[in-house]
Each structure stands twice: as structure tokens, then as C-alpha cells.
Amino acid sequence: MFEDEMVWDLSQLVRSTDPAVIKDELSSRAAEAQEFRRKYHPEITNLDAEGLKEFLEAKDAFTLRFEGVLKYCYLLYSADSTNSVAKDLHQAVRTAEVKIDQALAFIDIKLGELLARKPSLVQEPPLAEYKHFLEKILRRVPHMLSEAEEQLTITKDKNGVFAWQILQSDWLTTRAFEIEIDGEKKSLPYGKIIGLYQSPNRDLRRRANQIVYENLGRDEILWASAIRAVCDDHLQMCRLRKHSTPMSQSLIANDVDQQTIDSLLKTITKSVDLYQRYLRLKAKLMGLEKLSNYDLAAPLPKTPEMKYNWREARAEVVDAYTEFDGEIGDWVDEMFEKRHIDGEVRTGKESGAWCASWINGKSAYILQSFNEKIGDVYTQAHELGHAIHAYLDTRSQKPSNLQIGSCIAETGSVFGELLLTERLLKKAKTKEEKQAILANVWDEFGMAAFQVSARVFFEQSMYDAIGQGKFLDGENVSQLWVEARNKIYGTSVDWLDVMKWEWTMKVHYYMANYRFYNYPYVYANLFVFALYKLYKEEGKAFIPKLKRILAAGSSRSPRDLAAELGFDIREASFWEKGMEQAREFIDMLEETI
Numbered sequence: 001m002f003e004d005e006m007v008w009d010l011s012q013l014v015r016s017t018d019p020a021v022i023k024d025e026l027s028s029r030a031a032e033a034q035e036f037r038r039k040y041h042p043e044i045t046n047l048d049a050e051g052l053k054e055f056l057e058a059k060d061a062f063t064l065r066f067e068g069v070l071k072y073c074y075l076l077y078s079a080d081s082t083n084s085v086a087k088d089l090h091q092a093v094r095t096a097e098v099k100i101d102q103a104l105a106f107i108d109i110k111l112g113e114l115l116a117r118k119p120s121l122v123q124e125p126p127l128a129e130y131k132h133f134l135e136k137i138l139r140r141v142p143h144m145l146s147e148a149e150e151q152l153t154i155t156k157d158k159n160g161v162f163a164w165q166i167l168q169s170d171w172l173t174t175r176a177f178e179i180e181i182d183g184e185k186k187s188l189p190y191g192k193i194i195g196l197y198q199s200p201n202r203d204l205r206r207r208a209n210q211i212v213y214e215n216l217g218r219d220e221i222l223w224a225s226a227i228r229a230v231c232d233d234h235l236q237m238c239r240l241r242k243h244s245t246p247m248s249q250s251l252i253a254n255d256v257d258q259q260t261i262d263s264l265l266k267t268i269t270k271s272v273d274l275y276q277r278y279l280r281l282k283a284k285l286m287g288l289e290k291l292s293n294y295d296l297a298a299p300l301p302k303t304p305e306m307k308y309n310w311r312e313a314r315a316e317v318v319d320a321y322t323e324f325d326g327e328i329g330d331w332v333d334e335m336f337e338k339r340h341i342d343g344e345v346r347t348g349k350e351s352g353a354w355c356a357s358w359i360n361g362k363s364a365y366i367l368q369s370f371n372e373k374i375g376d377v378y379t380q381a382h383e384l385g386h387a388i389h390a391y392l393d394t395r396s397q398k399p400s401n402l403q404i405g406s407c408i409a410e411t412g413s414v415f416g417e418l419l420l421t422e423r424l425l426k427k428a429k430t431k432e433e434k435q436a437i438l439a440n441v442w443d444e445f446g447m448a449a450f451q452v453s454a455r456v457f458f459e460q461s462m463y464d465a466i467g468q469g470k471f472l473d474g475e476n477v478s479q480l481w482v483e484a485r486n487k488i489y490g491t492s493v494d495w496l497d498v499m500k501w502e503w504t505m506k507v508h509y510y511m512a513n514y515r516f517y518n519y520p521y522v523y524a525n526l527f528v529f530a531l532y533k534l535y536k537e538e539g540k541a542f543i544p545k546l547k548r549i550l551a552a553g554s555s556r557s558p559r560d561l562a563a564e565l566g567f568d569i570r571e572a573s574f575w576e577k578g579m580e581q582a583r584e585f586i587d588m589l590e591e592t593i
């Protein structure tokens, strides 16, 4: 049904969809990148303010010139990797991009050298629009190695930390798990068996968890070796790059400071009883004495089956946004009208969902696999929030100011989910419907704010242990995980013994050069809950404020953005505002009983 509307139209991105024309453009891009290097590599470290401005504008213009062609190649492939034209163009774009990355790798290093010599450039009036872009580079300068050392790092990482990451992922995705479903023995890959964690059948959920973690625990030697090597490599690189703590690299990448993250995590630790209160309430709604770990992601037993076809989903989401703001509602509708969303389910399509902004079009493209479930409508609301972010920031910012860090990137999307929640709650006819909606809000929030915080504590404790010269074998790592987990859950949940191996499957712990990936999720969720609370207090007066935050792109730090709303994100009181909103959702849920 609605096939034509559910397939995106990528032709808007390019002059011609003829693969030969597209390949020609990729060649022009490669040639222009070389030309760009020839022109600027020798002179960049001598530029004055006007010269630097001209350089940055040329860099932005280069980004814009080929944006459509690059997007076209990547998006076409993500929608159907079995299509031969898509495969061919994807191969072509990847080969071309490696060369272009190499040719342009000098930009960051040379800009760093220039700013290290003349830090006052950051304050120069001609560079006002690039101020924060340059500030961020300046912050990285003390931690940069020489050009030769950086190249050496890239080479050794390929067979070092990246190899551990690939091993962990390959091992996990090639396991087969034996499980009996409805009297039938099945052998499922990891990606399939974890789908059973949300089954309404409690015994099946328990067995799926037991089987997965029992199997993972059997290979503890492998997981421990991988996690130890990845963490130790990080500590060594921190020393070489003169980072004061294992977290500081990620603080720079996320454009935040230690005090802010300390306040954030302190608020989480102080509020664990709120999460535990929700978990006890969920147990009650499920008719259980106490939740077990395999109930955490489970739906409530009386959740009514709600189905939405494409047009019904569109109407819900457009209305949810329109009730908030007419202009935003129109943009959301335009995303459907111009066919910028690929919702059709097909083989060869990338799993999951995402939104890619399109700077030249001042718009975005969304990929999802739409299965008519309420979760798919939420995904749509989430991704469309990212699209609104793109509509606003591409209208106000230069391309250099569109590199939004993880703490702010989820602002529009999580806010959009809350708008959908508000609409669904208003329309809910039965108390079971209301309970399902509110439990979903807290299941998600509990995961993103609290469970994820346990991962931050865990990661920190591994660096502490290595720093103290402790050898991390499988059992030692498990002990650290259980301690971190219990800080959050206390005694509110019963855990299967094998859950001590939970750290073995979280891909992120093994990701090379990507440490402490986790607290931005905590940040984003509490930040948006605080914004939503403010919206409830201020009503329509709040709307331009949210638009300003989204329109700022990465031109201002998260701290400055919050300051505009009158908040200091270094203070715990700001984060507690988000927690108050979370408490209100529990109160609403309690009232339904």
C-alpha cells in the first residue's frame, strides 16, 4: 500500500541520474581536491584574518559543490545494496573519497599550526562567523601530534585497535544461538535472537537472555583480550597526546567540559531511586513481584495492538508537530510531500533508521523500514526531528558550522518524540493505551539516561583498574560491570547470573578511538526533558527559543546554547529540571492505576 509515497526520490540531489555523468562529477571532485591542496597547502600557515576567511569560504564552497552527488551515491546504496548501479556508484565514491581524504588531511593539521602560532585570529572580526569553529580547533591543538606521527598512528591503528574492533564484531555476528520456539528447535544469528527480548512470552525472553549470555561468557578470553587491548591503547594514546584524563578526548570532541559532565552524572546518581520507582511500578503493571532483567525491555501485558498505515502515520506525526508550531508542521509535511523519506521494506536495505541533512536543498533525507507499528511512528517522529534541525541550521549556518556534536544532535529528535507522546496521550481512549505510551517513554528514558550511565561508570572503572596495574581478565571485567550496574539498579531488578557478561556484546566498548561514547545520550535525554519542561511552563513563548538552539548548528557550544535559555549546564540544578519532567511522567503513569 502507498508504495509510490513510501519510496524516496533521490533525483532531486543531482543534475542527472545517469551513472556516467555522476562518475564524471566524482572525477571532477577528485581533481578539484588536488587543486585545492596545491593552492592552500603551502600558504595556509601564513594566512591573516582576511586570507583565512577566504580559505574557509573556499573550503565550504567545495563541500557544497559536490554534496548532492556524494549523497546520491551513498543514499542509493543504503536503500538497496543489491542494485548493480548502486553497488557500482558506491564503490566509485568510496575509492574517490579515500584519495580526497588523504589530499585534504592537511587542513586540520595546518589550521592547528596556524592557530597555535596566532591564537588571536579566533577573535578577529572578519572571522566572526567561524569563531566557534576555530575555537574548537584551538582546543585540539595541544593534543595534536606532528603530521608524520599522525600518519603513523593511522597506519598502526589499522592493524591494532581497529583489528580488535573488527574481531569483536565478526565474532558476534557469526555466532549461532540454539533456541526452542513453540516446540521447534531453531538456530538464530545474534541480530535475530535479541529480537526475542521484547517478546510478550516471558519464558521465551528469559531463555533468549540465558542462551545468549551463557554463550558469550564461554568466550570470555577473547572478549577480555579485546577490551583490555582497546582500553590500554587508549591510555597509551592519551599519554602521547597529553590528555589529562581518559575522558578528556571525548569532552573535546563533544564540545563540553568536565564540570558539566560531572554535574550531569551526579544528578543521575542522585536520582536512581526515581528509576527504581518506575521499575517497581512496571513490575506491578506486569503482575510481578519484582522485575527480572529480561522484563526491562518487555511490553506491558495488556498493551493494545495499534497499527498505522503510511498515511495514518504521516497524519499523526504532521499533526503532532503542527500543534507545536505551524512552520515546523509544514516542513514535516514537506518531507512526505517531496518524497524525502524511504519507508518501504526491501531486501538489501540498510537496517535501522537515520536522517541525512541536505545542505544545498536546506532539507534532509530519511531512511527507515516502516512496518506499521507504533514504534515505526516514533522512529518517524524522531528522524523528522533531525530533519527539522537540518531545515533550521542549513538556513542559518555555513557548512563549517554544521558539524553538530552528539550532545546537541538529538535535541530536535527527542523533542519530536515527546510531541508525539503528547498527542497520543491526548487521543488515548483506554487506560491500557495510556499505560503503554507512558511505560514506553520511561523504558526509553531509563535506558538512555540511567542504563547508559552505568556504562560510563564501567568504562571509567576499567581505566582506573588498568592504571592501578590490575590485570583485567573476564571475571575481573565482569565484576566491574556488575558494580557499575548495581549503582543504578540497586536491588530493584533480579539478574540472571550470566548477565555479568553483558559487557561482552556492547560494540561501543570495542570501537577504536571512540571512547566514552555514552554520556552524550544521557546529556541529550536530560537536556531535552528539561527543554520540554520549560515548554510546558512557558507555552508558545518557548518556541522561538527552541528554533534558535536548532538554527545555531555547531556555531556555539552546548554551554552557550543553554545559557541563552538562562541555564548553566555546569550546575546540577539544570539537570534536575529534566529529572522533574521524568518524575511527572511517572506520576501520570501512577495515576492510571
Ligand SMILES: [Zn+2]
Pocket: 382, 386, 410, 413
Ligand atoms: Zn537520533
